[in-house]
Amino acid sequence: MGETVRTGGGGGDPQTGARQPFNTGQLVKALICVAVGLVIFLIPPPKGLTAQGMHMLGVFVGTILGLILQPLPTSAVAIIGMTVGMLTGALDPKKAAFNGLGSASIWLIVAAFFIAQGFVSTGLGRRIALVFLSKLGKSSLGIAYGLSAADLVLAPATPSNTARLGGILFPIITSISDVQDSKPDTDESRRRIGAYLAITANNVNAITSAMFLTAMAAGPVVGQLAQKFHVDIGWGTWALAGIVPGLICLILIPALIYRIFPPTLRNVPQAQEDAKDELKGLGPLSMHEWIMAVTFLVMLVLWATGSVIHINSTTVAFLGVAVLLCTKIITWQDMVANKSAWSTLIFFGVLVGMAEPLNTLGVTTWAGEIIAGLVKGMPWVLVLVILTIFYFFIHYMFASELAQVAAIYTLFVSVAVAAGVPAMPAALMLGCASGLIGAMTHYASGPAALIYGAGYVKTSEFLRIGLICGLVTVAIFLTVGLGWWRLIGIW
Known part of the structure; x- marks a missing residue:
């Protein structure tokens, strides 16, 4: 079975599409999830909890265990968990069950997938990746530090960490991986460099989110809630407090991941020269690349100033998607075919709900x-x-x-x-x-x-x-x- 949300079907083989039987290992995993959730569900609620709260806890724990053990693909587990919650009355189908699917933050993630398609289809992402490789391409670790530095620079002015990683850095990561023939299709391919860069970027993004008041959506909420305790966490206070431990984390984490989850493509001495040669061959930016670049820059400015001009990050993301659709950089057919985007919408939206x-x-x-x-x-x-x-x-x-x-x-x-x-x-x-x-x-x-x-x-x-x-x-x-x-x- 595939272990990511990219696996959209039931027991199908990800390579051939042939449907596979539900094997004994999957059955055991499924029974464990059901058993743990059922035990919690049936325990009499302790003082301070209602029966419905205990039931919801049982359904949620069983679902989370299913996401960890993977008896079925992630989206399937999420849908089954939501269904059990509704059937048992733990989840109200008219209110809570589907609330997550309407979350602006989740649709921001979906939009980020479509924006990434624009970088790929125009070739701008590949061009940016080649620039990175021409400067830092001697090693996978060097590329990771370059991306980390970019995240750090963008973090103070990007109050959505999803927008920062999904709309700005993620397309570069996928393009660099594509240049080095590292794709999610097989273990050998993804482990060349793509898996390392992706997981490193994710953990680096968490660090930069912790360093500034405006580096994630939850930051301003923290500042507001802290005032209940007569604590004023200003932007400068948070930044000064976070800079030293944050920088130490940023120096350490890419190297730590490189040690415990190393890419098979470590040294790429020819990558810099190849990148420089290919950049020369690409010539000047095409019209579609210019449109993609300008759209990207406008989105970046709007994301950075959203709190001042009162425009939501998700609105900005879909403005970018709309421009890409109008200019035919991406098409509706491209969006429909993006299984990763829709699978992520299902599993993450259900969990939030x-x-x-x-x-x-x-x-x-x-x-x-x-x-x-x-x-x-x-x-x-x-x-x-x-x-x-x-x-x-x-x-x-x-x-x-x-x-x-x-x-x-x-x-x-x-x-x-x-x-x-x-x-x-x-x-x-x-x-x-x-x-x-x-x-x-x-x-x-x-x-x-x-x-x-x-x-x-x-x-x-x-x-x-x-x-x-x-x-x-x-x-x-x-x-x-x-x-x-x-x-x-x-x-």
């Missing part, structure tokens, strides 16, 4: 109260460390950073302050953690869903690398970060 009731039914509040009881009476630094780690791991229950911030950020800061943690480091650390959680699973955020949907990285690889990198970056913020914050007077 399932995660929302966990908040409204009080499941997340109940979990937070349990945590509060565990840390009572401890030194405040230890309390902050424990709460941040809990905050990290509880993201396995959420399908976006913004959803988690809206659901439990205030609760966790309240617990921290009540336990003696100074309000500023509590609010700021949990705010930074809200960015760092964005790469830990294939459904953790919009950028993660997009990278997963591209098909370069298998589920098991995504979860393993996301966990390792997440723990490393959180540890750096909790050690180097807290030390740096002491020096600059945050506590």
